Amino acid sequence: MTPTTHAASIASAPAFPLEQWYVAGFSWELKSAPVARTLLGHPVVLFRTADGKVAALEDRCCHRELPLSCGTVEDRGLRCGYHGLLFDHGGRCLEVPGQERIPPKACVKSFVLRERDQILWIWMGATPDSVPAQEPPAYEVHGDPAYRFGGDVYHYDAPYQLIHDNLLDLSHLGYVHLKTIGGNASVHMNAELKLSQQGDSVKVVRWMPDSEPPPTYSAAWPFQGRIDRWQEVEFHPSHVRIWTGAMDRGTDRLDNPQRQGFHMRGFHGVTPETETSAHYFWTIATNPHPQMQDPTQLVIDQTAATFEEDKVVIEAQFRNQQRFGARPVVDIHVDAGPNRARRVIERLRTAGARAGEGASA
Ligand code: FES
Ligand SMILES: [Fe+2]
Structure with missing residues (x-):
């Protein structure tokens, strides 16, 4: 195999593709208080106004630069926590306490924010002047009555692409996640892998027919014995969808899109915070079996434990990359999906560099 290095190779390209919809949060995070979050290197404040509109503003008051996230959400917008300037969802100043005239420059930058499927x-x-050509992607699982779901937001002290690598290579389950969704390491490492690509989307499909159910599966579903197990990972530049599951051995085809059995459908929004840190927005959905106690909370808890295990590995991996500096690494068979996704990101970053040049010309 050819040695490769993961060091950035395009000096002028942005660290991440910028012409993308990225996950900024989940609907249930926007309650009465504003949420501060640095996204793609920009400090942003997220909030919801009384009429239900969601908003994203630069987290800097234009008066004396207090983070607006220190302020309070009111019916009409977000009020700065220092001298009380009030801004609407578009960043326009609506009120300066004690002064009638609103200075024309009293506004803060706003970002396009959409809420879809939570x-x-x-x-x-x-x-x-960049505007999205289309609406953000739908995620129907969150509204599908067959599924129940929950999720969380994790902060990573590691670059976002290490999370992509991890999600696109599920062979690590047999080593990292033995307590939950793991299973036999050799079954994982020898699973047949199908890789395909459509535009910017990369798909990795792995089948593990006739295998032992791992602990989470057995706890959630009344399997009779051995199982036919699948993993379908669909990478997009800003998020990954993973459909895993299993059915009793020999009961259906593994390529039947309507196949029954135990399902876990994961949504994974991977948004760079900075070049060396990331936000990981995840949900996990499952289809409760009618004769079993609802396993949703168990699946959520075990998924959370699983993702904590990933976080430990990925952050340790990044610390070591920093300790040793940019040195060649070796590829093995499990890297086909991650490497393909890295090529997509590289191409989009280069395209972003060209768009930036166009803007500054
Ligand atoms: S710093 Fe925001 S109102 Fe003064
Ligand atoms: Fe993992």
Whole structure:
């Protein structure tokens, strides 16, 4: 195999593709208080106004630069916590306490934020006048009555692409996640893998027919014995969808899109915070079996434990990359999916660099 290095190779390209919808948060995070979050290197404040509109503003008051996230959400917008300037969802100043005239420059930058299927999507763009050509992606699982779900937001002290690598290579389950969704390491490492690509989307499919159910599966579903197990990982530049599951051995085809059995459907929004840190927005959905106690909370708890295990590995991996500096690494068979996704990101970053040049010309 050819040695490769993961060091950035395009000096002028942005660290991440910017012409993308990225996950900024989940709907249930926006309650009465504003949420501060640095996204793609920009400090942003997220909030919801009384009429239900969601908003994303630069987290800097234009008066004396207090983070607006220190302020309070009111019916009409977000009030700064220092001298009380009030801003609407578009960043326009509506009120200066004690002064009638609103200075024309009293506004803060706003970002396009959309709420869809309980996911908040932000468009930051490569240039100031960049606008999305289409609405953010749907995620129907969150509204599908066959499924129940929960999720969380994790902060990573590691670059976002290490999370992509991890999600696109599920062979690590047999080593990292033995207590939950793991199973036999050699079954994982020898599973047949099908890799395909459509535009910017990369798909990795792995089948593990006739295998032992791992602990989470057995606890959630009344399997009779051995199982036919699948993993379908669908990478997009800003998020990954993973459909895993299993059915009793020999009961259906593993390529039947309507196949029954135990399902776990994962949504994984991977949004860079900075070049060396990331936000990981995840949900896990499952289809409770009618004769079993609802396993949703168990699946959520075990998924959380699983993702904590990933976080430990990925952050240790990044610390070591920093300790040793950019040195060649060796590829093995499990890297086909991650490497393909890295090529997509590289191409989009290069395209972003060209868009930026166009804007500054
Ligand atoms: S710093 Fe925000 S109102 Fe003064
Ligand atoms: Fe993992």
